[in-house]
Amino acid sequence: MILENIEIIDILQDGRGVGKKDGKVYFIEGGSYGEICNIELLEEKKNFTLAKKTKTLQKSKDYREPPCPYYYECGGCSIMDISYDRQIKLKQNLIKNALNKTAGIDLDNIKIIKSKDFGYRNKIRLKVGDNGDLAYKKKSSDDLVYIKDCLLANDHIRANFDNIQALSRDITEAMGHILSQISIRSNGKEILLNLYSDEVDKVYDYLKTKDLAYKINILGKNKTLRLGEDHLFFTYKDKTFKVSRDDFYQVNDYQIQNLYGLAKEFLGEDKKLLDLFCGSGTSSIAINGDHLVGVEINKSAIVDAKENARINNLTDYKFIAKNAKYIDQKFIKKEQIHAVTLDPPRAGIDKEIIKTLAKTKIPQIIYISCNPQTQARDIKRFQKEGYALEKIKAVDMFPQTMHVETIALIQKM
Incomplete structure (x- = not known):
């Protein structure tokens, strides 16, 4: 069922929009604060109904064009399409x-x-795809959004992103989809990588002969090995x-x-x-x-x-x-x-x-x-x-x- 002309009057902590009509409350996936939109009803709960936006009829006066090309798919950010002053008020x-x-x-x-408002994070954590490409999860999904940059990461992480992705691809090409996640932490001078894998020894043996630019921890369920110091x-x-x-x-x-x-x-x-x-x-x-x-x-x-x-x-x-x-x-x-x-x-x-x-x-x-x-x-x-x-x-x-x-x-x- 489609409802028309729903105004998004608030944003939940998980980024979903809140709309009201005829005394009913709707939690709306994809809704941006202040816009007027059509929504599709998904599931009725006791005090609210789950829905998703199907069409924007009128953009919010607080709308801004997201500077990130992955925003509308990526689950890393939820309100980048809203002015920063409005973010604070929300x-x-x-x-x-x-x-x-x-x-x-x-x-x-x-x-x-x-x-x-951008470039502030000293740590990001990413999924590793089948080819070693780095990704975030999509919004409300376990599917992946492959990225080449993250605007929230600090300048040092962003400057090293391509090299870190190349390292992930190299490991994957040599040994298959052996990495599940990579976290990247930077103090502005050095980078510490956590590589998550069920095959800790294999990753370690492969990397120990390499000329590595980063401190690396390889973490499994019951074992951790390191190359260089394990801290910053x-x-x-x-x-x-x-x-x-x-x-x-x-x-x-x-x-x-x-x-x-x-x-x-x-x-x-x-x-x-x-x-x-x-x-x-x-x-x-x-x-x-x-x-x-x-x-x-x-x-x-x-x-x-x-x-x-x-x-x-x-x-x-x-x-x-x-x-x-x-x-x-x-x-x-x-x-x-x-x-x-x-x-x-x-x-x-x-x-x-x-x-x-x-x-x-x-x-x-x-x-x-x-x-x-x-x-x-x-x-x-x-x-x-x-x-x-x-x-x-x-x-x-x-x-x-x-x-x-x-x-x-x-x-x-």
Whole structure:
């Protein structure tokens, strides 16, 4: 069934448009904010109907011609056809709606710090096709879109893209479709490649005789081999961070200072900080400098966290390879913790961890999130435990997508 003259009035976090007609809500694949279009109905749900755009009748006043030739197929970006100023307003609305609907918090305005809108990513991850060509997935599909460039990648990655693709093709020509994915990470001077394969030894034996321009990790299900060092060094102000193959590091070089600067502003001075989900310690060291306790379940990340503490001459630190559920009131008291910083995965925080933190009566929590929906859910859970949202701001770490990073200060009432 086709519905005509549907205006796209909002954009979901996954990039789908939202339209309304006769009291019904439609989630529309391919819909761009502000346009008027015809849609085909696909599947009716309890509170909305899935649909796809079939024809644009009137373009949005915020429309811009996407500079990327792959945009309308590629799933890497979702709102490149919208002006950057409108992207920011949509993200403000996304955060406000999440807080209002989930946590009952009504805010007039959310400040979002803008980014350089292209060339900002220090890491991209690509699929490898049958011939070794590099690709992203298509929108809402497992099919591939083969690319020769990515406008979101930083200049160093883009300058090396052809050579990296040539390496992938060479491996594939010699041994068949043996690579599944390649991730490319750059610090602006050096590149670290992660090659994903079920045949780690074969790839290693083939490459070890080559004159390679990059540091390379070859990763399988149960084995990893490397050619050269397995890490890069990144700098932030006067800090240096070792970032290994699996370590988390913020992808937007131009916004890291703004993100951690806001977290530091919320935290204040002279605090001993507990960093749950601390990874390799980069965020807590950037935010607090010293006087840190970090907890992280990934043992290899904790090894790097300790190394980063030594590199940056920290004198009062402890990094522990434990599940975040490890902490309790006794631990908080023993370590003399003043505040907690949380930067969890997109799924947010386990509700039992929130209850445990609340029992410690820690006065100040800095919650960094790339998912406003799960952050709002967790703020509601903190509210039930006697905490309140004191401040919230956002940093646009991911232009051309509906993802956004938020920093919340949650305080004991």
